Amino acid sequence: MNTEFVRTGSLTELTSYPKWAQAMVEACEPARRSVREHVMWDLMSEGRIDVTTMSNFMVGTWSLIERFPSFMAQNLLKTQYGRSAGDNLARRWLVRNIRVEQNHAEYWLDWADGAGVPRQQVLEGRPPRGTQMAAEWCHEVCGKDTLAAGIAATNYAIEGVTGEWSQKVYDSAAYADSLSPAGRKATLRWLQLHAAYDDTHPWEALEIVCTLMGSHPAPEEVEHVRECIERSYVSLHYGLERCLLQPVAEKVEDQAA
Numbered sequence: 001m002n003t004e005f006v007r008t009g010s011l012t013e014l015t016s017y018p019k020w021a022q023a024m025v026e027a028c029e030p031a032r033r034s035v036r037e038h039v040m041w042d043l044m045s046e047g048r049i050d051v052t053t054m055s056n057f058m059v060g061t062w063s064l065i066e067r068f069p070s071f072m073a074q075n076l077l078k079t080q081y082g083r084s085a086g087d088n089l090a091r092r093w094l095v096r097n098i099r100v101e102q103n104h105a106e107y108w109l110d111w112a113d114g115a116g117v118p119r120q121q122v123l124e125g126r127p128p129r130g131t132q133m134a135a136e137w138c139h140e141v142c143g144k145d146t147l148a149a150g151i152a153a154t155n156y157a158i159e160g161v162t163g164e165w166s167q168k169v170y171d172s173a174a175y176a177d178s179l180s181p182a183g184r185k186a187t188l189r190w191l192q193l194h195a196a197y198d199d200t201h202p203w204e205a206l207e208i209v210c211t212l213m214g215s216h217p218a219p220e221e222v223e224h225v226r227e228c229i230e231r232s233y234v235s236l237h238y239g240l241e242r243c244l245l246q247p248v249a250e251k252v253e254d255q256a257a
């Protein structure tokens, strides 16, 4: 049943991919939108985010950022050169792109610092409850599931939607203006690198997933990968929601009132 997929159309057009992949991407759109259109990005891009929410976001997202190359390495361990076209493509791509992630953790700390969250707090602070779901999920899917599922959940889903929200914040003059002019460039570096403009990584990841799965995979196989992608979006969304919660002290007061 599994017949080979070789892309002929443009990398960044959904129509270049098999029908099953197009339907899968469309089915995941509501979950993806819940991340892309989260109020967190409005708070940032309108320059009105409070320091508690920003700190929750920086500390809560840190492990996902810091561990991202490890998730890719977990997927690399599953590849075997010469086994299939998908394996070859995945191996080559992962080896090259783990290297690209090299400085991104450092740039995240620069962003935090410039946004008023000292790097020590990011490194040592306790993440708000519920914010570690995405990192835990990536570790699970990349460690225990198939190569296609792991790449779909991380490099396609997480990186894809991150490119969309990063662009939104990076494009905002109000956000840039809310930062101190000294060091502004360094503060915005992580966002600049992850903004979707020319970022073809998530498309390349989709191509790898399609090459691994072929043009006619079993429906249950597709359903499983769809679920993995959706879980990535849902865990990101849930984490963002948790960052928005008021500090515990205020909540207790509210309840007492």
Ligand SMILES: [Fe+2]
Pocket (backbone or CB within 6 Å): 101, 104, 194
């Ligand atoms: Fe990165």
